[in-house]
Amino acid sequence: MDFGTFLLLQTPTARSPEEIFARGTEIAQHADKLGFESIWCAEHHFSTYGYLSRPLQYATHLAGKTERIRVGSAVVVLPLHHPLIVAEEIATADLLSGGRLDVGIGRGYQTYEFERLGHSLDESRERFEESVDILLEAFKGEPFGYEGKHYNFGETSVFPTPKQDPHPPIWVVGQSAESIIATAKRGFNLVSGGFGVPIERLREFRKAFDETVTDSAVKSKIRVSTQRPVYVTHDESELPEIVEQARWNMRVTLSLRQGLQRVEKGRAIAVPFDNEPSTDELLERYFVMGTPKTCIARIEEIRDAMQIDHFNASCWFGDLSQDQVLGSMKLFAEEVMPAFQ
Numbered sequence: 001m002d003f004g005t006f007l008l009l010q011t012p013t014a015r016s017p018e019e020i021f022a023r024g025t026e027i028a029q030h031a032d033k034l035g036f037e038s039i040w041c042a043e044h045h046f047s048t049y050g051y052l053s054r055p056l057q058y059a060t061h062l063a064g065k066t067e068r069i070r071v072g073s074a075v076v077v078l079p080l081h082h083p084l085i086v087a088e089e090i091a092t093a094d095l096l097s098g099g100r101l102d103v104g105i106g107r108g109y110q111t112y113e114f115e116r117l118g119h120s121l122d123e124s125r126e127r128f129e130e131s132v133d134i135l136l137e138a139f140k141g142e143p144f145g146y147e148g149k150h151y152n153f154g155e156t157s158v159f160p161t162p163k164q165d166p167h168p169p170i171w172v173v174g175q176s177a178e179s180i181i182a183t184a185k186r187g188f189n190l191v192s193g194g195f196g197v198p199i200e201r202l203r204e205f206r207k208a209f210d211e212t213v214t215d216s217a218v219k220s221k222i223r224v225s226t227q228r229p230v231y232v233t234h235d236e237s238e239l240p241e242i243v244e245q246a247r248w249n250m251r252v253t254l255s256l257r258q259g260l261q262r263v264e265k266g267r268a269i270a271v272p273f274d275n276e277p278s279t280d281e282l283l284e285r286y287f288v289m290g291t292p293k294t295c296i297a298r299i300e301e302i303r304d305a306m307q308i309d310h311f312n313a314s315c316w317f318g319d320l321s322q323d324q325v326l327g328s329m330k331l332f333a334e335e336v337m338p339a340f341q
Helices: 017-035 055-065 083-094 110-118 121-138 177-186 199-212 215-220 236-257 279-286 290-304 322-340
Strands: 001-008 038-041 070-077 102-105 144-149 152-156 170-172 189-193 222-230 262-264 268-269 288-290 310-314
Touching: 001 017, 001 322, 017 038, 017 055, 038 055, 038 102, 055 070, 055 083, 055 102, 070 083, 070 170, 070 279, 083 102, 083 121, 121 144, 121 177, 170 177, 170 310, 177 189, 177 199, 199 222, 199 279, 199 290, 222 236, 222 279, 222 290, 222 322, 236 268, 236 279, 236 288, 262 310, 288 290, 290 310, 290 322, 310 322
Parallel strands: 001 038, 001 310, 038 070, 070 102, 102 170, 170 189, 189 222, 222 288, 222 310
Antiparallel strands: 144 152, 262 268
């Protein structure tokens, strides 16, 4: 198993973009030195839930500030963009990163963002599938045209083409059986999980994966990953406050997913839900937090539930201080990661 870390660039207290982007760059540099395999950049728009609107642009910047770590998107929301532009951006980022790019793509889930960009979530699956067809053709470096429901264009040549042959590794976020089937047919890697997803859902994902992907040769080529909020400490008295920082992310994520969001003058408001998990439940079923020993046990449980070969540690969430984030990452790299390598 290898390990990545994740940047959302969230700020509940609406800190300055200069501060938030500088913090993300410092986190990437520490991840590079600590031995993380990859760092992933989210895409969100129009609220303090995440300042990171151009993941491939920021991934390119991070590649220039680091030495060996792979950089990636998690994810580019394909239905929000013309796929020819995305193809150009992916190839450019791959070239400028020296072939260190991984590409996470997804359909998106936030009505709030889609409406403001003139799109409908109802069309997201159709647009996503057409966009993937176009990306794969563009990466070949040959002239092509396309006739679809949402995209139509005559003979077109896309420059540049990626450095990695035939293209950077592609990861798709999904949980439904339909998404798993579509992703597996294309031979892409799979990601599931995140804030608000309990361990039971991860087991269901693996069951659906095994039921829908029965060809062992196909299955062996597909990497499987999940993402969890992570905080490692030798002082467990910190945990109640740390959980509340992660709860902010969880509340905003779920409210945006369900169309119940509150965004006031650009500030994302964490909306409480009925029957929210308790602190103990979050620590046991949703998060990877506690002493190194506890975190190892939680990741072992996730590995057994999903049979993952990649774990993405979301180390910066809520309004954690930079010292807290970097300290947790250091402990994770030195005392948790070696247990799986």
